[in-house]
Every structure is written in C-alpha cells, then in structure tokens.
Amino acid sequence: MSTVQEAGVRDWDFPRGVASVVLMVGFGREHGVPVQRMLAGSGVSEKTLADPDAQVDAHTELAVIRNLVRELGERPNLGLEVGRRYRITTFGIFGFACVSSPTLGEAIAFALRYLELSFTFCIPVARWRPGEFVARIHDERIPADVRRFLVERDVTAMHQMLCDLLGHQVELVRAEFDFPPPGDRRLYDEIFGLQPQFDQPHNLFSLDPAMLEQPLPQANEHTWAMCLAQCRELVSRRRARTGIAADVRERLVPRGGVDGFAAPPGIDLVARDLNMSTRTLRRHLDAAGTSYRQLLDEVRRALAEEMLTATPLSVSDVAIRLGYAEASTFIHAFKRWTGTTPSAYRRGALTPPVR
Template identity: 40%
Template sequence: MISWDDPAVPHWDFPRSATGVGVLVEAGNTLGVEAGTILRGVGLRPAELANPDLLVAPAQELAAIRNLRAAAGDRPALAAEVGAAYRLTTFGILGYALLSSPTLRDVIAMTLRFIDLSYIFSTFGVESTGDRIVVRLGDATLPEDVREFLVDRDLFAIHSVLGDLVPGGLPFTEVTFAGGRSAETLAAYRERLGPAASSPDRGDGVTAVFDAVHLDRPLPQGSTAAVAVAEALCRDLAAARRTRGPVTSRVRVEITGRLSHGAAMSSVAAALGVSPRTLRRRLADEGTSYQRLLDDVRVELAERMLATGLLSVEDVAIRLGYAEASSFIHAFRRLTGTTPHQATVASRTRTSAAPRA
C-alpha cells in the first residue's frame, strides 16, 4: 500500500508568484492576444511579470484567465495549450526541487508538501489502487465560469512537467474528464494524451492514472544532496507565506502590486472589497496593522533590490513609492538601523565572502 500526506494547503486561495500570470501572457502572445488585453483589470504591468518575488492574489490570476479565454475565442484545446506552457522552470525553486528529486515517488511527496508554491487551482490528491497510481484533480470549489478550464489546464500542466522529469514523458493509462467535454475538445485532448482520454457525463474534476512501476525508477537528474538544499529553500519560502493570517497575506500581496503607486490603504481595502475601517479591524485581529505590513514589504523588497547592485537608491525609492530618495533613506534607517548604502555594502561583502563551488 502506497500512501502520501494530504496537501499542505488544501485550497486554492493562497498568494502565488506573478510568474503564473506571465505564463498566461506568453500563451496569449502565441495566439495573437496582446498582453494589455490579458492584464486588463489585473493590476499588473507587463514589466512586473519578470519579478519572481512579486506575489499576486488568486483573484488577479483568475481575472487574467478570464481575459485570455474571452480574447482567444472558440478554441477547443485552449486549456491544453495553456497548460503545456508550464514547465519545470516556471515553478522557480519548487521546480528545482522536483528536478532534483531522486524518484517520481519523491516528486509527488514534494509537490504535496509545497503545493502552495505552485499555480494550481484544483484540489490535488494522489492515491494507489493495486498497481495503479491515481491522480485526482477536484473542481468542486472552483468558480463555475472557469471551473472546466482550470482543472483541464492543471492536468496539462502536470503532464508537461512530467515530460520534463521523465525521459520520454509519463504515459497515462487512463484520463477521465468527468462532467462531459465536447467531442471536438476531447479529440484535441487525445492528440496530446493518447486514446486513453474519455469524458463521461457524470462526476467532477479530472482523474489521471499511471502504472505504479514508474514510481521508484531513478530520475536522470535526481540528487540527494541537491534535493536537500532545494527542499530547505522551499521550506523557508513556504514558511514565509504560511505564517501570516489570510487577511495579512492578501494585504501583503495587494501592497506589493501597488507600491510604485503609493499603496494607499483605501485602494487596498477597495481591492479586497471592504472598507478601510473593516480592514484595519481584521488586521488588528491578526495582530498587525496596515502600516506595519507596508513597512515590512518595503524593507524586504528594498533589501532584495539593493542586493542586486543594479539599482540606485533613487531607483529603489521610486519603485517603493517614496516621493524622493531622502524619504526612503530616512525610513530605511528608522526600520532597519542602517542606511541603504550600508546595507548594499554589507550584502556585497557577504556575497564575496561566500565559498565558491
């Protein structure tokens, strides 16, 4: 009997990297859909999508998905086309952890442990039945208007990532798109998955099956040492996101996307559909305040930008929403006890002193 833990986060309402929206923009570009069309109402600019540290709320990615679907028109295989655009490199440090995993069994365990470092919307679960491994993607909690698209996209994203991990790809012996798919859509899916794909009228979600014999075959780039490092990095990144309450997490996401425009509390409250007074109360219930979160986000991003050595203090100040560099320097000193210049020098010293492989 094979068993895995349940996903560490059993829902899709978690902050995610803006890279996921970037994938949607790239997919749209191949279909002739402009980035501005996909990003309409999303609250992101194309240049921001290259920042893997920028977090977005699920609602922002859903808005981009709706825009892409509307602009793409009648494309039976759109979910498959978008899903195939997700590769191991799309997932950042999680992708590296999966690539370093010694076996497919380890890949599954890693995915479940850090599911919230991905872009999945479906409820993800894996179980064994005899010599079969069954991957289930549930859609019961997904928004109805994009439910079918999301669960199908997630399945094809998994299929694409497995193709990066397993030489020749991982053949599914059975794939069921429950709830019914059009004959045209199912035909397009079979071109990618093989004849095993079917679509009964009843049920929900998607089920994919593969032979358990693949579980413990060594993966070509698996490394015990590398996966240990990658898992530790995933753990740190996930912990930083999970230790905050749901309101705190969403506010941090909204602040991050609005910093260059000032990140006024009123605009963040409006984005969350509450009044500033209600937002203030909910943050207090979680033991924090809007100003504290704004300061924290500014310091974190400032330290990262300064450490690159590519931006001047003036550039960082503008990106963080300060009217002038002197205001940024004063705030940074107050919050960290050092100046931006001193922080930059210290970061460069640590980097130069680090051992080289």
C-alpha cells in the same frame, strides 16, 4: 488496502509567483491579444511581469485567466494548449526540487506537500492502491466560468511535469473528466497517450505504480536537500502572519535553519524581547486569534517534518533540537499534529508504499 496523500493546501486561494501570469500573457499575445487586454482589471502592470521575484494573489491570476478565456475561449481545447506550456522550469525552485528528487514517487510526494509553490487552482489528492496510482483532481471550489479551462490547464501541466521529470512522454493508464467531451478529442489523445472518458463523476488520472519507483535522471541528493530548505523557507515567508503573531513567530524560527536550531525561547523571554509583559503578550496574541503555544507548535511541526525528511537525525535528536526533554513527549506531540509517529512519517512521507 490503499494509501492516501493529500496536498499541503486545501484551497486555491494562496499567493503565487508571477511566472504563470507571464506565460498566459505571452500565449495571449501570440494569438493576437494585446498585453493591456490580458492584464485588464488584474492590477498587474507590464513592469511587474518583468520582475521574477514578483508575487500576486490567486484572484489576480484568476482575473488574467478570465481575460484569456474571454478573448480566446472559442479556441477548442484552450486549456490543453496553455497547460502544455508549463514546463518544470516554469516553477522555479519548486521545479528544481522535483527534478533533483531521488524517484518519481518522492517528487510527487514533495509536490503535494508544497503545492502552494505551484500555480494550480485544482487540488490533487493522490491514492496508491493495488496496481494503480490515482490522482483525483478537485475542482469544486473553482468559479464555474473558468472551471473547465482550469481543469484542462492544470491536469495538462501536471502531466507535462511528469514528462519533464522522467525525460520522456508519459502515457497514462486512464484519464477521466467530469465535463462533456470536446468536438475534437485528438489533442487529448495526443497529450495523454489514450482516449480519456468524459461525463464521469470525477476528474482524475492514473499511472502504473511501478513508475513511482523510477530514479529520476537528474536526481541529486545535495541539490534536493538544498531545494527542500529553500522551499520550506519560501512557504514560511508566504504563510507569515502579520502583527504581533509575526513578531513572535520570527523569534521562534531558528536563524540558521534546522542545522542551527536550538531550543525555542519561552514566552517570558519572547515578551521581554518585545518590551512587554508576559500578560500583555498573551492578551495581544489572544486578540490576534492565536497563542504562544499555537505558534510554537506551527514552527515545531514545520521543522520536525523538515528534519525527518531532509536529514539523517534520529527521532531523539530531532526531539532535543526542538526543545523537548524526552523523545516520548515529542512523539506524542507529533502524533497530535499529523496523526502518525515521527518514524512512520519518515518512512512514508516521501516514499509512499506501493501496494
């Protein structure tokens, strides 16, 4: 029997911070590529690179990646070289949340759930099965001209994060890639601690599942809870809808986070706050391709998952805070959203069973 955990996103086309672009531009500059050539066609200026709060879309980073591959693509194992530059601190609050997680397994589960706060183009899916933890790396939607580079870069970056989290070199149980072997495999062997297999059906790597239970050296429960809240807030901002849907969603999200949550306002109250009739609000939301109920479900689901994983509240207390009259109604809704019960989600979301 096995347990599968998918990432919180299914595709690479999500906005991301500028740190990854900064890293690649720096790598290019070290190897003789001027900043202007690294940024050509991306729409990113040198001034943007100096702004730690700057955000770019995935296609912008992809333009920089293409420039890097065009300029330095003749270097053997370019993706590995770049990937090992991604340290846990490169990822900002996302990285700090991973570092402060109680165990490696919980850090991995968190990283999958909030993957859109990373810089990856490859989408990992984790599977726990008897004697092995396997991460399959999906690259099917990555443009062919940069696919190998990004598989090398992203898998190496994931491995580097594991090393940073545990504070020592992590040797994999196995590593497989779906492309032909390079002329010189030594860097692969050095980084991953084994000889990978090439020309395989899938890209994947695996760990001894016992490693997932290892406490992290910098684990801190208070810091972890704080980082979780900040990551949830950041994801909400990045996912924020526009127009009337954004106005409604803003009125449904509690100002004080989960601690200050009160029952959400009904559609009549939201419409009144927006200076329109309920009927007009419904019509506008329908034109925007959504509804009050859909937006309310989105907010409730995000808050429910946060409260179940980051607070000791009982399922009944979570139901009350979300505005449900009975816990059974909340449980039914949660199963509709996630396919599992709140109690099962709490047990398994951040500590997947090792079998």
